[in-house]
Amino acid sequence: MGSAPDGNGGFNPSGIFAAVEAKGQGNAGQIRINTQTLTIADGASINSFTRGQGNAGNIVIEASDRVSLVNAIGGIDSSVTRRGVGQGGNIVVRTAVLSLSEGSSITSNTNGQGNAGSIVIETNALVIEKAPTQNTLPVYGAILSNTSRQGNAGDVVIYARDSIFLDNGLISSDVLDGGSRSDLKGVGRGGDVRITTGSLKLTNRSQLLATSSGQGSAGNLTIEARDGIELDDSSLTTSISKLNGSASIGSAGDINITGRSLVLTNGGNLLAVSAGQGNAGNITIKVQDHIVLEGGENQRFTGIASSMLPGGVGQGGNIQLTSGSLVLANGGLISSATSGQGNAGNITIQTNWLDLNGASQSGSLVGIVSVATSESKGNAGNIDIMANSVAVTNGGVVAASTNAQGQAGNVTLQVRDRLLLSGVSPKGQRSAISSETEKNGTGSAGNITIVNPKTIRIENGAGIFVGSQGIGQAGNIRLAAEALSVDRGFISAETTSTNGGNIRLDVTDAIVLRNGSFLSTSAGTAQAGGNGGNITINTSAIVASARENSDIRANAFTGSGGNVRIQAEGIFGIQSRSQPTPESDITASSQLGVQGEVAINQPDVQPAQGLLELPTTPIDASNQIAQTCANRTADRPIGEFNITGRGNLPPSPIDPLTGTPILSPLATLDPTTASYPNSPSSLSRIGAKTPPPARAEWRSQPPIIEAQGWIKTAEGDHPGCPGSRSHTHSSIDRSPVSLHPNFNHQESYEQTPKQQTNDSLCDANGDRHLAMRDTGINTTCNRIAIKCVITRSTSSNTL
Known part of the structure; x- marks a missing residue:
């Protein structure tokens, strides 16, 4: 046609x-x-x-x-x-x-x-x-x-x-x-x-x-x-x-x-706006895989925005995004703003992985923002993010702000794994999570709440801050995480002329501050009024390097200093001082006003205040143990065992401490059944009834007296000596004893408690000996921990 x-x-x-x-x-x-x-x-x-x-x-x-x-x-x-x-x-x-x-x-x-x-x-x-x-x-x-x-x-x-x-x-x-x-x-x-x-x-x-x-x-x-x-x-x-x-x-x-999936590039955008007498629309996006917002050389707006424009009378629309991942780069932006007479909308994001990379070719802002501009009469919206992991790098931002009479929005992050803030953009924009009242704003900044991440890392110029550059009040910051590391970064609730905000940190493990990092609720940074905010920290440890000038401060200029409350098991490399110094400090000072208070609550028994450098050369454990039992000339060691007793000594210097072992009864020396070192069957099994071979010649040694039990002295439990006859006791827990897995028999000993007078086997010099029946094994032990070297004169078997 x-x-x-x-x-x-x-x-x-x-x-x-x-x-x-x-x-x-x-x-x-x-x-x-x-x-x-x-x-x-x-x-x-x-x-x-x-x-x-x-x-x-x-x-x-x-x-x-x-x-x-x-x-x-x-x-x-x-x-x-x-x-x-x-x-x-x-x-x-x-x-x-x-x-x-x-x-x-x-x-x-x-x-x-x-x-x-x-x-x-x-x-x-x-x-x-x-x-x-x-x-x-x-x-x-x-x-x-x-x-x-x-x-x-x-x-x-x-x-x-x-x-x-x-x-x-x-x-x-x-x-x-x-x-x-x-x-x-x-x-x-x-x-x-x-x-x-x-x-x-x-x-x-x-x-x-x-x-x-x-x-x-x-x-x-x-x-x-x-x-x-x-x-x-x-x-x-x-x-x-x-x-x-x-x-x-x-x-x-x-x-x-x-x-x-949803991909917006080179000026691709989604807009819901109102310049009239009505509300802006809502934007709802649900995708299974990824959302990518990436700008290009044309410098047109690339992103998602809901706005009340100048002259508009109504509420801004809400933005709600659900995706597998969300990536913003090279000028990509998610924005809720008001320049009219209504409030900006809220932004809600639920994703597994959120990546805000501010390395923009054009220098355009990259991030998620909610803004009440200078022409507005409403509040900025709130930002809520739920994610497994969040990375804000190279000048990316999550920010709520007001430059008018309205309030800045709150920022809330629920992160299950990792939160990373790192770096600045080529034009100097810090990577940040913030809620702020700008210079001409009269409204208050919002609050920042970050909960549940396993780790929070703030580094290379990045920061988390609420603050006020105008006459509005700063907001508060609350972080709850397993671990917090701040390296060349900051967490701040500072103001130029009004009261500082408050910071609360609940960190399960340690808070590490490095390379000039700081936690601050200082007020009057423009040498003006305002009281310093309060800082509350609950953590296992605070670790800093004393010479790196990493600070915790709640200072003021003409107002009163804030209060610092710390509950920690240990504080290393940083200490409370009345005034800031070039070292790492905890301060609540005021140049012209009343000093604040620093209260640190630590256990009565605590580690040394400071970090010690460990030696680079390990100790040779072989020369740290005394050989209490000398070897016979014709014999050679076939093994050893350690009994720590109730003193809880470790089996060796390189082994962990063990619990108190159950006491075992001592064997009796039956001369009719005892085996000797030269017996081939002496290690076959405990309690064997093999007739003894011809008796080997022993070097002279003090006579052995059978141990009868244990006594309790001021030094703790240990075998008694014949001289301790005035002590009486009952034998306890006479359970079987095995010296080696190859032994295929364990002898049960007498279970009936009985009164004894002779409490150990001792020679004339007072040294204790233990004799075990049917083994041909003789031991000599010191007083504190029973340590025995077991020897036999044949080489047929080893223990």
Whole structure:
């Protein structure tokens, strides 16, 4: 279908029309086309409209292969004209492939007193591309529905099973202003845009819009993309705008996105804004895998934003993101802001991995921000983040701020694993988590709460801070983690002229401060008033290096110093002082006011105050143990055992301390069954009844007296000597004793308690001996710990 010659050297557009003409009454007819391929080109069109008092007809096109519109502005159109009173017709296109090129469009609109019809497209693939330019501006290929009078715009519903691709394309449903003509001002509601597809890709300034510049609310944008959404230098927008000096009345629509992934690059963005007398829309995104916001060289805004613009009267919309991972880089930004008379919306993020990398080529801010600007009269929104791990690096930020009379928002992070803040951007922006009142702000800063991470690391110029550069109050900081490390970083609740905020740290393990790091609630940093805030720390230990000037301070200039309360088992390398010094200090001082208080609560018994450097050469344990039993010339050691007794001595200098062992009874020396060192069977088993061999000749030694039990003395439990006859006792826990796993028999000893007088086996010199029955083993032991070297004179077996 194209244009035809008019007989005068020109061309008349060809087309298919169904209409209710002016002064006509009644409905226009339906247009139905069923074909394999349909091409509408070079100004040809299919139209259904009403100029009278009746409804326009529907347009239904079914093409099994393809529908192509080429250079066909208004190629398929349903409308209610300015004098029309009636409903616009619906447009339905069902085909395998729908292609719009060179500025072609499918439109449904109303300029009269009726509603525009809806547009419904069912296809495998939708392509809008090759837009021409006119006066250096592109002429969009478009699918749109709008109203500029009293009726509502129609919905745009697109189902594309495989894909949708827009290159300089437009899909929208709008309430129009009508320009300078007062009789052409939309007062109806904008329609919704609903898209369901496999993948959606927009590039080269393409747009999906649901807007209102009239007196009606904008519609919603809803997108479900099974495989993912990609916006490159393109946007999705719901808005209430302000044109020709008059504010729109109505609320912006919501943006709802679900799918596998969302990628915004090179100026790709999602916007919900209001400059009129209505609320900005909410933005809700739920994707299974990743969300990536990454700017480019064109320096256009890349990110997600909900804003109340100057002149707007209403509340900013909320932003809620749920994803497997969220990555912001090179100018990527998530923003909730107000420059109007309402509050900014809240930002809520739930993800496994959050990465904010501020290393931007253009120097643009990277991060998650909530702002009340100097033109606003409302509060900044809150920021809530729930993640497994969070990394804020190279100048990335999570920040809430106010530069007006409103309050800055609160920032809350629930992190299950790791929180890292590190570095500054090429332009000097610190990596930070903050809530702040800026210089011209009169409102208070918000609070920062970070809970549950296993580790928090703040390093290389990064910091966590609440503060006030104006007359507003600083907020408070609360951190609860297993471990906290601050290396060339800071945690601050400082103010220039008002009271400092408070800091509370609950850290299970240790707090480590290195290389000039500080925890501060100081006030009056501009040498002005304000009392220092309070610092409360509960931790196992605080560790710093004395010479690195890492401080904990709650100081003031003209006001009173704050209070510092520390509960710790140990404090190393940092100490309380009345005034700051070049070393690592804990201070609550005031230059012109009352000193604060530093209270440190530590256990009565605590480690030495300071860190000692361990020797680099380990001790040789072999020369630290006395050989209490000398070897016989003909014998050689076959093993040894240690009995620590109740003194809890370790088995050796390199072994851990053991608990008190159960006391075992001593063997009796039965001369009829005792084995001797030269006996081949002496180690076969304990209690064996093998007849003894010929007695070996022993070197002289003091006589052995059988041990009878134990006594308790002032030095503790140890074997008694014959001289201790005045002590009586009962034998206890006479359990079996085994000397080696190869012994296959254990002898049970007498269990009946009995009174004894001789308490040990002692020689004439008072040295104790133990004799074990049927083993041929003799031991000699010292007084404190029983240490015995076991010897035998044969080499057949070793113990």
